[in-house]
Amino acid sequence: MTLPAPLRPLSAGVGNSNDQARRHNLSTILTMLHHGGAQTRAQLTRLSGLNRSTIGALVTELVELGLAYETEPADSGLVGRPSPVVHAAENVVALTVNPDVDAITIGLVGLGGVLHKRVRYETASVPSVRETINVVSAVIDGMRSELASSYRVVGMGVAVPGLVNQVDGLVLLAPHLDWSNEPLAETVEAALGYPVSVANDAALATVAESLFGAGRGVSDLVYLNGSASGIGGGALVGGTMLRGAQGFAAELGHTMVNSSGIRCHCGKYGCLETEVNLGRLLDVLGLGAVGLDELDALVVGSQAPDVRAEVNRQLDVLAVAIGNFISIFNPESFILGGFLGSLYEADPERLRAAVKRVTFNVVGNSVRIDRAELRSRLLTIGAAELVFGGLLTDPAGTSF
Template structure:
């Protein structure tokens, strides 16, 4: 291939990626809208869409012509039959979902376990679930890959889980184990970082360039950062471990763990104990806390809020975000107190740092980590949708 031909092919591939990413992130759009968004001419967009249709990545639909003048432009939508398998192993259950390129959660299952699964058990759970779904909801699907959202330190270079303390994993080659068990391309990331990505692309932080995301799960509290519109992973991919910071606790009676870190004090397990549950998914815990009217439950929620506020103030002082997003059980305890919590955060930050700060709840709810894991699995496809 000549240098000029190689350049032309590179431009074509980049434009294919632009078009596919637009309909994936922003949803179905007319060819006319894609022409305006890309700045390309109509014939070029038509050719690109045609190639993506041939690749089975998008589909064209008849537009709604009601009330329109002239010939309406066809609507281009991501093909929902292209799917990623998203996995979130936790201490009490492993959640597995099939997420379409159109962002629909096609299937999901929460497999409860007596204790944390081993990496090998996780790989087998994923393999068995995919095999079952291939005979059912994924019979006609094209599985692009598997993304795992793990509550721990994940080395981004090779998907090695360096440490997931609540799962008991140390230097677990999770990517390789799952890939071997399923025969599918596999990628691994930190759960909270993937939650941040999902909320930034599709949820509460959409369109916001500077974001702190805190995720409260069964394994503790993790976080993700978006700075100037770009996810920040740190040198090894381990950035965002807010749960291991030590916030100041102003009132000694609020402390529950001697020399404990944030996730020892602001804890899902303490909330479960307060409402008398051994295990629960997010909606069940939220409903139990809402229904509880006893002073011990009310006091525990208030205690956790006070400590969370100080942790948030520390993070805001350092990073000066526009928005802080809370997910998981953190969203549950903050849901009916956002204005008061924001006032308390501002009271503990430097003047002006939090003047324009917004505190928001994750809007993707219990799907946020799964959608983030699916984005990780879709990343190569979105970057290079045409085969070499």
């Protein structure tokens, strides 16, 4: 019998509980630096509630571990001895990979969420796992000497549009990439030699927006992303990601919103994803594949009646889905990314009003609806967070 997390005592297994306390506090400080940015030791002391001496010891240890560094105090203009500024070490980095139908994006992100580098490699066709590995391998080879001299690579995070079991890195199904039952973490790890973590792209986007985007400081939010490959989502519940028993939770695009709707590629009828759909939007616009920024201008700006009608239809359907999610999650904030952000921007008031019609007043009136902030950096930042997770949990225990 394994105890569930909340029942696990301090010092379960090996080591004494003092170790646990130390680990926890070390983790707290590094996390504060990574998510909250550089801060003075005095600020860390106040925010953490820990003692001055303890903060001193913890910061010293983080510096020795190469995970933080201190700089001269900034001129604060306040009385008292100046407090040195503590930074998370930006040269501690995560490699990130985001395979998509038409391109593979590789990134290098440092602690603190700094985007050091990003390469977008366009592919002729939908990439297979092998092709993806080859591309990534080639790109990394090109950076090899720089990686060795200037950075410390913690690991690699992969954001996959599909059903992923985050624990073992198995991609069960990624319909748009035509991948299924791929032991991705294992394969990539064997090929490239870095520790690899894999997760669903929308889940990672949710994490990224909640830490560095429109959801900063919010502990209950729902994120909904619209792309050419459909609608994905994620939910932050009480500050932690909703994962579900097998890690397949928050498949928000495949919830029913129209009982007389058409058949979705998943086999069901009236899914949110088939009703609110980029393809149908492009159809009325008379366009083929198009970049999200370009689309945004077209959708937001268009006065053509048939475009407005389709936008309105999609907004109304979207409102029903949002209403359901609000009833289910009672989030503080609702964030829309991808073309859903454009839809929202086209008529925010229509969406807000429609959502209010389908929620209890108290709940519906208090939820904030926002557009996602991190555009192209979204998945890169999110995938890095996946890698940093382990380091942040146990800064002293992770060797790399």
